[in-house]
Structures are given as C-alpha cells and as structure tokens.
Amino acid sequence: MVGLFFGLLIALQIRLSQEIRETVPIQRVQKLTAEVQAARAERDELQQRVAALRAELDAATAETGLAPLRSKLERYRIETGLVPVSGPGVEVTLKDSGAALQPGQNPNLYVLHDEDVLRVLNELRAAGAEVLALNGERILSTTEIRCIGPAILINKTVRKTAPFVITAIGDPQTLNNSLEMPGGVVDTLQRFWGIQVSIREMAQVTIPAYKGSREFEYARPVKEAK
Amino acid sequence: MAPRYVSITLVALILGLMLAVQFRTTNKEVEPTAPRDRAHELTVELKNLAEERARLEAEAEDLERKLSRARQGYAQAKETLEGEVEKAAVIAGLTPVTGPGVRVLVATGTQTQGALFTVRDEDLLKLVNELRAAGAEALSINGERLISTSEIRLAGSFINVNTRKITPPYEILAVGDPAALESSLEIKGGLVETLRDWGMMVTVESMDKVRIPAYKGTLRYEYARPVREAA
Numbered sequence: 001m002v003g004l005f006f007g008l009l010i011a012l013q014i015r016l017s018q019e020i021r022e023t024v025p026i027q028r029v030q031k032l033t034a035e036v037q038a039a040r041a042e043r044d045e046l047q048q049r050v051a052a053l054r055a056e057l058d059a060a061t062a063e064t065g066l067a068p069l070r071s072k073l074e075r076y077r078i079e080t081g082l083v084p085v086s087g088p089g090v091e092v093t094l095k096d097s098g099a100a101l102q103p104g105q106n107p108n109l110y111v112l113h114d115e116d117v118l119r120v121l122n123e124l125r126a127a128g129a130e131v132l133a134l135n136g137e138r139i140l141s142t143t144e145i146r147c148i149g150p151a152i153l154i155n156k157t158v159r160k161t162a163p164f165v166i167t168a169i170g171d172p173q174t175l176n177n178s179l180e181m182p183g184g185v186v187d188t189l190q191r192f193w194g195i196q197v198s199i200r201e202m203a204q205v206t207i208p209a210y211k212g213s214r215e216f217e218y219a220r221p222v223k224e225a226k
Numbered sequence: 227m228a229p230r231y232v233s234i235t236l237v238a239l240i241l242g243l244m245l246a247v248q249f250r251t252t253n254k255e256v257e258p259t260a261p262r263d264r265a266h267e268l269t270v271e272l273k274n275l276a277e278e279r280a281r282l283e284a285e286a287e288d289l290e291r292k293l294s295r296a297r298q299g300y301a302q303a304k305e306t307l308e309g310e311v312e313k314a315a316v317i318a319g320l321t322p323v324t325g326p327g328v329r330v331l332v333a334t335g336t337q338t339q340g341a342l343f344t345v346r347d348e349d350l351l352k353l354v355n356e357l358r359a360a361g362a363e364a365l366s367i368n369g370e371r372l373i374s375t376s377e378i379r380l381a382g383s384f385i386n387v388n389t390r391k392i393t394p395p396y397e398i399l400a401v402g403d404p405a406a407l408e409s410s411l412e413i414k415g416g417l418v419e420t421l422r423d424w425g426m427m428v429t430v431e432s433m434d435k436v437r438i439p440a441y442k443g444t445l446r447y448e449y450a451r452p453v454r455e456a457a
Contacts, residue, residue: 003235007242032268039275046282053289057310060296061303069307074452075445076314079373087449118351125377126386130450132374141319141374144359156361157274169450206453213281219323219363219401221316222437 047211054082078131081138081210085131089169089205090176092120094189095162095196112164112195114147120166120197121145123185127178129168131207135160136167138210155212172201319373319441323364325401327436328357328408333395335425343424347380350396354378356417360410362400364438368392371441388443395427404432 061070077083096111121132121139132139137158146153152160168175176199179186189195292306315321330353334344354365354372365372370387372378377386384391400407411418411430418428 003238003242005242007239007244008246009242011243011246028265029268032265032272036268036272036275039272039279043275043279043282046279046286050282050286050289053286053293057289057293057296057306060293061307063300063303065300066304066307069304069311073307073311073314075447076311076318076320078447078450078452079318079375079445080314081374082314084453085447085450086453087447087451089449114355115348115352118355119348122347122351122377122379125375126379126381129375130447139374141365141372141376142358142363143374144355146355146359156359157271157278171449212278213285214317215281215285216316216323216325216363216401218325218327218403219316219438220325222322222324 044211047213050213051209079141080214081140082214084206084209085169086204086206087130087169088172089129089167089202090124090172090179091200091202091205092124092166092168092179093196093198093200094120094164094166112147112162114145114152116189116193116195117145117152117164117166119185119189120179123178124166124168124170124175127170127175129170129175131169133167133207135165136208138207140210140214155210157212167205167207169205169207172203176201318445319364319371320445322438322440323401324435324437325363326404327362327399327401327433328404328411329431329433329436330357330398330400330411331395331427331429331431332398332421333427335427343426345394345396345426347378347385349421349426350378350385350398352417353398353411353421356410357398357400357402357407360402360406362402362407364401366399366438368397369439371439373441388441390442399436399438401436401438404434408432 058070074083078085094112094117117134121134124132134145134152134154137154137160140155143155144153148159150162152164154160178184179197179199181187186197186199189197292309296303296306312321316323332345332349332353350367354367357365367378367387370376370390370392372387376388379386381391384393385396386392408430410416413419418430421428
C-alpha cells in the first residue's frame with residue numbers, strides 16, 4: 001500500500017515538473033515573437049537604407065553617356081525584384097469554396113491549395129505577365145508558395161492570409177482572357193473545387209520591391225570567355 | 227522486514243508508477259502540442275531574418291563604397307555602374323552559374339511498369355516549387371533557366387518553358403544546399419514518392435557541381451515601369 005502510494009507520488013512529481021516545462025514554451029513564444037518583430041523592423045530599416053543608397057548611386061551616375069548602362073541596370077533590377085514597379089495589369093482574388101459540402105465529401109479538397117496558386121501564377125506567366133506579386137509580396141525566380149494551415153508562406157519568411165490576391169503587370173485583356181478560357185485554370189478551380197475566383201482588369205497596379213536582399217550563397221557566376 | 231514485504235512493496239511501487247504513466251499518456255493526447263511548434267516556427271523565422279539582415283548590411287556597405295567611388299569622376303562612375311549591372315545580371319539569371327545542388331530526372335514509366343499518369347506540367351511545377359522552398363538559388367529545366375516569369379505549361383502535346391518546347395525525359399537542375407534540396411523531394415510521403423506511386427520514373431541525385439545556363443531570352447518590359455522612390 002505504502003509502495004503504491006509512493007509510486008503514485010513519484011509519478012505525480014514527474015508530471016508536475018513536466019507541466020512546468022509545458023508553460024515554458026508560451027514564455028518562449030512571447031519572447032520569440034517580440035524578437036521576430038524587432039528583427040523585422042531592423043530588416044525593413046536596412047532595406048530602406050539600401051534602396052536610398054541605390055537611388056543615390058543612380059543620381060551619382062546620371063551622366064548622359066551612361067544612359068544605356070543605366071537602362072540595362074533598370075531592366076535587370078525589375079527581374080531581380082529590387083525596385084517597385086507599376087503598370088496596367090490584373091488583380092486575381094482567390095477564396096475557398098463557399099459551397100455547402102455533401103456528407104462524405106472531403107472538405108480538404110475544396111479549400112485553396114498551394115498548387116492552385118501555382119497554376120494561376122503559371123497561367124499568368126504564360127500569358128506574358130511581366131511582374132507578379134501575391135498579397136503585395138514580390139514573386140521572384142526563387143519564390144515558393146507553401147500552404148501552412150490557412151496561411152501561405154512565401155519567400156521563406158513571409159506569411160500571408162486569405163483572401164489571396166495575385167497582382168500581375170502585363171496586357172490586362174490578354175492576362176484576363178488566358179485565365180477565363182473555357183476549360184482553363186479558373187474554370188477548373190471553380191467548377192470542380194468551388195474555389196471562388198474574381199479577376200479585375202486594372203489600368204494601373206503597383207507592385208512593391210522585394211523586402212529582403214538577394215545574394216547567392218551556393219551559386220557562383222561562370223566567367224564566360226570573351 | 228521479511229523478504230515477502232519487500233517484494234510486495236516493489237510490485238506495488240511499479241504498479242503505482244504504471245498507473246500514473248497510463249494517466250499521463252491518456253492525458254497527453256488531449257493536450258495541444260502547438261506551443262512547441264510555434265516556438266520552432268518563430269526560431270526558423272528569426273534565423274532567416276538574421277541572415278537577411280546580414281546580407282542587407284553587406285549590400286549597404288558595398289553600395290556606400292561604390293557611391294564614394296562613383297563621385298570621383300566619369301570613369302569611376304562608369305566602372306561602378308558596370309559593377310552593379312554585372313551583379314544584377316547574376317541574380318536576374320542572365321549569367322550562367324555553377325555550384326553544388328541536385329539533378330532531378332523525371333520520365334513517364336512504361337506501360338508494363340503500371341504507369342498511372344504521364345508526366346504533366348503541374349508535376350514539374352510542383353517539383354520546382356519544392357526545390358524553391360528548400361532554398362534553390364538557380365534552376366533550369368532541360369537547359370531553360372527559370373526566372374521569375376518563366377512558365378512551365380502544356381501547349382499542345384508538349385511542355386513549354388520560356389515559350390520553348392521541351393521534351394521528356396525532363397532534367398531539372400538546381401543549385402543550393404544538396405542535402406536540403408534532396409531531402410525536400412525524397413521526404414517520406416513527399417512529392418517524389420507520390421509521383422513514383424503514379425508510375426513515374428524519378429531520380430534525385432546530389433551533385434558537387436551543377437552548371438545552370440543563362441536565360442536565353444531578353445528582358446523586355448512593355449508594361450512594367452520602375453517606380454521612382456522618393457529619396
């Protein structure tokens with residue numbers, strides 16, 4: 001009897017200390033959240049400084065003889081995502097299915113998946129989109145689309161929540177038509193999965209620059225023989 | 227104490243421990259495990275932000291150096307501008323790059339192997355997305371460099387990349403951390419496993435060195451215009 005009691009007591013003790021450990025993660029989460037916010041603010045500040053320095057450098061190299069080089073740099077910077085851009089285009093809004101499910105249907109099939117976003121982006125690219133963004137986050141050559149619960153993680157550190165809005169710069173009519181094509185991406189999303197898609201042609205949209213910096217850690221340029 | 231009591235005590239002790247452990251395990255299922263996951267997520271985010279900050283700092287230093295040089299005269303200004311163009315060209319995919327990475331080969335299996343589906347554009351699209359999520363810095367499919375506007379899309383009976391027709395087998399090259407890239411694809415229950423279940427032949431190979439060609443097209447912007455930042 002005494003032994004039984006002792007056994008319970010020991011185990012209880014273990015449980016208790018376990019419980020204390022359980023609350024630690026909450027403190028951790030609070031501390032980490034604060035640190036993430038601070039780090040993000042610092043990052044944004046640095047980013048602004050870099051953008052300002054770039055503008056200064058542009059001003060410092062404003063001689064007319066350098067115009068061809070400058071316009072080249074401008075084009076390259078659009079592709080790298082380092083400058084904000086604007087132009088005509090479309091705005092595509094994606095929302096989960098609003099339809100009531102029949103019993104036995106898998107609800108998971110009727111919510112927006114990363115592949116749906118990938119397909120819409122892909123279709124816009126095929127239709128000649130020049131610059132793309134998801135909820136204001138620039139799409140780069142390295143950008144992934146990753147669903148995490150109800151949110152989308154993009155460019156490794158950026159979390160976006162529904163509704164998901166894809167902005168594309170290009171010929172509004174062409175972009176719109178490519179999406180609306182019968183049997184096309186939007187048709188499939190709406191008809192089979194009930195995903196709500198709305199497309200708006202825009203005379204002008206602005207897409208911000210990428211907030212991070214872009215540098216390769218593994219890739220090295222190959223020097224071409226001239 | 228008689229040895230009999232010792233053994234009874236011992237048995238009771240063990241029984242008590244077992245009872246309590248049982249309690250614990252049934253209890254545990256109800257308890258949410260989210261806090262630990264959140265802490266983990268935040269830590270990853272913090273690490274990424276720290277890396278980004280370090281890169282931005284280096285970038286700012288580099289720009290400051292270039293700026294003071296550019297102000298010395300026309301020749302110096304031209305030189306720094308050329309330096310910036312070269313740097314942007316690498317990131318924009320206009321320069322071939324090499325580095326460690328992976329080579330992924332994808333082909334439709336033969337009928338006898340029980341191929342359920344042929345390889346489609348969306349399979350390649352998803353593979354590329356996985357590699358990007360695992361930190362791929364540069365990518366190509368069958369020699370076509372993937373830039374931010376590259377499509378991977380079925381047109382007729384062929385897949386187009388950068389509006390050029392590519393034919394199977396499909397070879398995806400990626401530069402990045404080989405271990406991270408490989409495990410992102412080969413993870414149990416992951417994308418490659420699904421593709422193999424569908425009868426496709428997929429091989430993922432870590433490479434010490436892959437060479438990714440430059441984008442063959444030209445960057446032309448008919449609609450997009452850079453926005454001048456208020457300095």
